[in-house]
Amino acid sequence: MPERERDRDRRIQDLGTLKAIAHPLRMNLYRALTIARTATASQLAGQVDEAVSLVSYHLRKLAEHGLIEEAEPQTTDGRERWWRPATDGVSIHDEDFSDAPEKAAAHTAASRLFFEQRADMYRRFLDERAHWGAAWNAASDSAEWLLKLTPDELTELSRRMYDLVREYEERGRAAVTAGDTGGRENVAVHTYAFPFRT
Structure with a gap:
């Protein structure tokens, strides 16, 4: 897929896309792909410690909702499918999900999942803080x-x-x-x- 001008953020406004990204493994994959910029299911599977077949399935689900897309192959091995984020990020706003109870409940559940994953990232840093060294510890902030x-x-x-x-x-x-x-x-x-x- 040729390089194109990327959208800054995609505003998620439909329940199907919200549910697609508000899955623990899919959100971890989306986050890992955002960091890597391009990756294969095999590369991402190693990062999230899951089977390649399961990762491939969830990547296809993210792609179905336009959250990620196929990327130009980074190697000559034509057997691997490369992926990249479809935009630089996503945003989710309360007003897009407040008009029906099931939408509001899905938005709340997604928000809680995102918070818990972010809290886990910070807990991991706190547990590993001694290994980061003085410069990173001085630079980090809470x-x-x-x-x-x-x-x-x-x-x-x-x-x-x-x-x-x-x-x-x-x-x-x-x-x-x-x-x-x-x-x-x-x-x-x-x-x-x-x-x-x-």
Whole structure:
């Protein structure tokens, strides 16, 4: 499949696509493919510790919903099918799933799954922190801010944070493309911004 101008993010608005990505293994595969940019089922199977046949099945399900797509082969071995994310990311918004109870329930279940997987990633870092060394430990961050905002202010804050993360994402990809991989690791940035009452 030829290279094309990639969409920034795909906004998931239908229940079928939400359910497709809100599967624990599929979300892990989507995340691994986002990091790798292109990979085969065999390569991804090794990362998620599952059988190649099972990984292939779930990759096809993600492709059916336009979340991933076939990529140009990276080797001359024509037996392997290469995959890539169809966009740079996905977004899911509450307002797209709040008009029916079953849609709202699916959105809540998906959100909980994503949170648990992100929490597992952070727990793994905490367990392995001693092996990362002083520089990565000093650079890593965990913070909490308790603010008094309006919905409009929270929307603006989220957009500005999103734009800043995208700037660093593009910087990292450009550096890797230019061959500057020294000292670079995959970095997860998770934020949660929500109202609460005491």
